[in-house]
Amino acid sequence: GQQLNQSPQSMFIQEGEDVSMNCTSSSIFNTWLWYKQDPGEGPVLLIALYKAGELTSNGRLTAQFGITRKDSFLNISASIPSDVGIYFCAGQPPVRDDKIIFGKGTRLHILP
Amino acid sequence: DAMVIQNPRYQVTQFGKPVTLSCSQTLNHNVMYWYQQKSSQAPKLLFHYYDKDFNNEADTPDNFQSRRPNTSFCFLDIRSPGLGDAAMYLCATSRAGFNTGELFFGEGSRLTVL
Numbered sequence: 001g002q003q004l005n006q007s008p009q010s011m012f013i014q015e016g017e018d019v020s021m022n023c024t025s026s027s028i029f030n031t032w033l034w035y036k037q038d039p040g041e042g043p044v045l046l047i048a049l050y051k052a053g054e055l056t057s058n059g060r061l062t063a064q065f066g067i068t069r070k071d072s073f074l075n076i077s078a079s080i081p082s083d084v085g086i087y088f089c090a091g092q093p094p095v096r097d098d099k100i101i102f103g104k105g106t107r108l109h110i111l112p
Numbered sequence: 113d114a115m116v117i118q119n120p121r122y123q124v125t126q127f128g129k130p131v132t133l134s135c136s137q138t139l140n141h142n143v144m145y146w147y148q149q150k151s152s153q154a155p156k157l158l159f160h161y162y163d164k165d166f167n168n169e170a171d172t173p174d175n176f177q178s179r180r181p182n183t184s185f186c187f188l189d190i191r192s193p194g195l196g197d198a199a200m201y202l203c204a205t206s207r208a209g210f211n212t213g214e215l216f217f218g219e220g221s222r223l224t225v226l
Contacts, residue, residue: 031213033213033214035215040219040220040222041219041220042116042118042202042204042217042218042219042220043155043202043215043217044217045214045215045216048213048214086152088154088155090213091213092213099157099160100213100215102154102155103154104153104154105152105153105154107152
C-alpha cells in the first residue's frame with residue numbers, strides 16, 4: 001500500500017530557531033495535510049493543501065504541496081515553547097475512499 | 113467548544129473485561145472514524161462509518177467492534193481487551209466529498225489494561 005516517509009523522526013532545536021520537516025512518497029496524493037498532536041491530546045489540523053505547487057501559510061507555519069504531488073514540507077519560523085509536539089503529515093490518495101494515510105510523525109523538542 | 117467529544121478520557125480495565133468507548137460530535141459530519149494510536153506511532157485506522165455504512169479495515173481484529181446508532185454518536189467496543197490493546201483511541205469525523213482528509217479529532221480515550 002501507499003506509504004509516507006516523514007523526516008526527520010525527531011528534532012531538538014533552540015527556541016527562536018526555524019524548523020523544517022518533510023514528507024515524501026513514491027505515489028501521488030490529491031491532498032496533503034499537516035497535523036500537530038500535543039501530549040495526551042488528539043491531532044489538530046494545521047494546514048491542508050489541495051493543489052500541486054500550492055504554498056499556504058498559517059501564522060508562523062508555511063507548507064507546500066510538491067509539484068510532483070509526491071511530497072510536502074512544513075516550515076515553522078521563530079519557534080516558541082508551545083510548538084513542542086508531534087507533527088504528522090497525511091495524504092489523501094487519488095482514490096477517494098475517505099481514508100487518509102499518515103506519516104510516522106516528527107517529534108519536535110525545544111531547548112530552553 | 114469541543115466539537116468531537118470522547119468519553120471517558122481515561123479507562124482502566126482488567127485483562128479480558130469488555131470496554132466501551134464513546135464518541136459524540138456536534139459537526140453533523142457523515143463520516144466517523146476510530147483510530148488506535150500506540151506510543152510514538154501514527155494513528156492506525158480501525159474502521160469508519162460513512163453514514164450508516166460500516167467499513168472495517170482488513171487487519172482490524174475481531175475483538176474490536178463498533179456501533180453508530182445515529183449521526184452524532186459512535187461507540188468502540190473491545191470485547192476482550194488484551195495487554196496489547198493498551199493504547200490511545202481516537203475518534204475523528206469528516207465531511208465526505210468535501211475537503212476529504214480534513215479530520216476533526218477528539219481528545220482521545222487512553223486505555224490501560226491490567
